[in-house]
Amino acid sequence: xxxxxxxxxxxxxxxxxxxREILGDEGYDVSVAADATAARAAVARQEPDLVxxxxxxxxTDGISLLREWSESHQLRxxxxxxxxxxxxxxxxxxxxxxxxDFAEKPLSLAKLLRTVEHAxxxxxxxKQAQRTLIPPLVxxxxxxxxxxxxxxxxxxVAVHDAPVLFIGEVGTGREAFARYMQAIGPKxxxxxxxxxxxxxxxxTSAQRLRGREHDGxxxxxxxxxxxxxxxxxxxxxxxxxxxVQRMLVADLEDGGYTRVGxxxxxxxxxxxxxxxxxxxxxxxxxxxxxxxxxxxxVITLRxxxxxxxxxxxxxxxxxxxxxxxxxxxxxFRRFSVAAQNRLRNYPWPGNVRELRNxxxxxxxxxxxxxxxxxxxxxxxxxxxxxxxxLVKQDLLALPLREAREHFERAYLLQQLMLCNGKVxxxxxxxxxxxTHLYRKLRSLGVDxxxxxxx
Numbered sequence: 165x166x167x168x169x170x171x172x173x174x175x176x177x178x179x180x181x182x183x184r185e186i187l188g189d190e191g192y193d194v195s196v197a198a199d200a201t202a203a204r205a206a207v208a209r210q211e212p213d214l215v216x217x218x219x220x221x222x223x224t225d226g227i228s229l230l231r232e233w234s235e236s237h238q239l240r241x242x243x244x245x246x247x248x249x250x251x252x253x254x255x256x257x258x259x260x261x262x263x264x265d266f267a268e269k270p271l272s273l274a275k276l277l278r279t280v281e282h283a284x285x286x287x288x289x290x291k292q293a294q295r296t297l298i299p300p301l302v303x304x305x306x307x308x309x310x311x312x313x314x315x316x317x318x319x320x321v322a323v324h325d326a327p328v329l330f331i332g333e334v335g336t337g338r339e340a341f342a343r344y345m346q347a348i349g350p351k352x353x354x355x356x357x358x359x360x361x362x363x364x365x366x367x368t369s370a371q372r373l374r375g376r377e378h379d380g381x382x383x384x385x386x387x388x389x390x391x392x393x394x395x396x397x398x399x400x401x402x403x404x405x406x407x408v409q410r411m412l413v414a415d416l417e418d419g420g421y422t423r424v425g426x427x428x429x430x431x432x433x434x435x436x437x438x439x440x441x442x443x444x445x446x447x448x449x450x451x452x453x454x455x456x457x458x459x460x461x462v463i464t465l466r467x468x469x470x471x472x473x474x475x476x477x478x479x480x481x482x483x484x485x486x487x488x489x490x491x492x493x494x495x496f497r498r499f500s501v502a503a504q505n506r507l508r509n510y511p512w513p514g515n516v517r518e519l520r521n522x523x524x525x526x527x528x529x530x531x532x533x534x535x536x537x538x539x540x541x542x543x544x545x546x547x548x549x550x551x552x553x554l555v556k557q558d559l560l561a562l563p564l565r566e567a568r569e570h571f572e573r574a575y576l577l578q579q580l581m582l583c584n585g586k587v588x589x590x591x592x593x594x595x596x597x598x599t600h601l602y603r604k605l606r607s608l609g610v611d612x613x614x615x616x617x618x
Contacts, residue, residue: 325435342437401457
């Protein structure tokens with residue numbers, strides 16, 4: 165088992181060196197920071213198992229840093245406050261903000277080791293309690309600005325009943341945010357029913373949505389019945405057939421429905437939520453009726469692709485390792501720093517779903533406790549389709565020359581299309597001399613005449 169990680173934050177070099185030497189001799193993996201700025205960077209690089217945090221520091225004091233971690237929901241590790249001249253008030257404030265202990269300097273060797281052991285044990289108990297009590301998917305993971313803003317938007321609309329349309333690529337976690345919205349709102353204890361639109365065919369959709377009656381008695385409950393008082397999620401609006409869309413529009417405009425075989429109108433008493441591909445809210449196209457989108461996008465929330473908040477990848481990796489270890493009893497493994505860095509720079513065409521599947525495969529296959537960069541490279545070795553958009557292509561998996569050519573070809577093709585195949589306009593647009601540009605296009609196999617004809 166790898167050593168537990170302790171971060172010592174103190175502006176006095178002698179204290180940092182002494183604590184690093186003592187705790188290192190006890191088998192702990194110790195890193196140090198001289199101020200709050202260095203401490204933030206250390207936590208961002210790799211989350212510690214324990215932080216020993218001095219109160220009095222030159223840039224930001226320890227209490228303020230603790231408050232910052234607590235209010236931004238980053239306090240997932242135990243903190244012991246250290247002070248040479250603390251007061252009862254600072255000790256109370258530190259405890260209120262989440263510190264597990266408060267120790268006065270100088271510490272004896274016995275006192276130091278006892279404090280560290282108790283704090284690490286408190287951290288283990290806290291993590292176990294969180295895993296046991298917090299339902300999965302209640303709080304989507306991510307400390308990036310994008311994720312924080314999206315969680316805040318969801319929190320704002322959770323208290324209302326208006327329909328919500330979650331826009332995003334497949335695999336971005338749109339349903340997770342829909343479930344989060346219900347979990348923190350007034351309907352938290354009510355049913356949440358998820359319907360995959362691709363599974364609603366013309367022959368059975370009326371019965372599956374509205375239910376069935378015979379002689380006034382319900383013989384089959386539909387999705388509307390099951391979601392009564394709660395939330396009905398329609399996943400993938402673009403996959404609905406025209407006939408099912410007509411039925412949904414009729415029910416939404418009427419505010420009610422009649423079960424198959426029945427005669428009495430039933431009110432729609434649930435929050436309607438849907439997910440759809442990007443662009444559908446402004447240009448539904450031929451696949452989705454504009455009036456159906458109009459009923460469902462009273463509020464529109466955009467769930468970004470994972471490549472747009474890649475800084476959250478290390479947190480997501482740890483989150484899914486913990487979940488899969490707890491829920492599926494898989495063996496625990498930890499991603500090395502090099503592996504995490506590689507995955508931060510991977511484009512994730514399958515988004516969060518692809519990340520979860522990767523973690524699951526690595527835990528199922530097993531191996532050493534540390535997941536290495538070599539293992540990650542083997543997992544990512546399968547090439548993406550050639551027609552995949554450039555932002556979704558894993559250029560880091562290619563040799564430098566091939567990656568450069570791949571990028572240049574995709575870049576120039578896209579720019580050439582914007583210039584309607586006119587090389588003169590392209591030269592001005594990309595800042596290249598025209599003769600050199602002609603040679604570059606030929607070397608990359610780009611036929612500008614064909615693009616102009618098209």
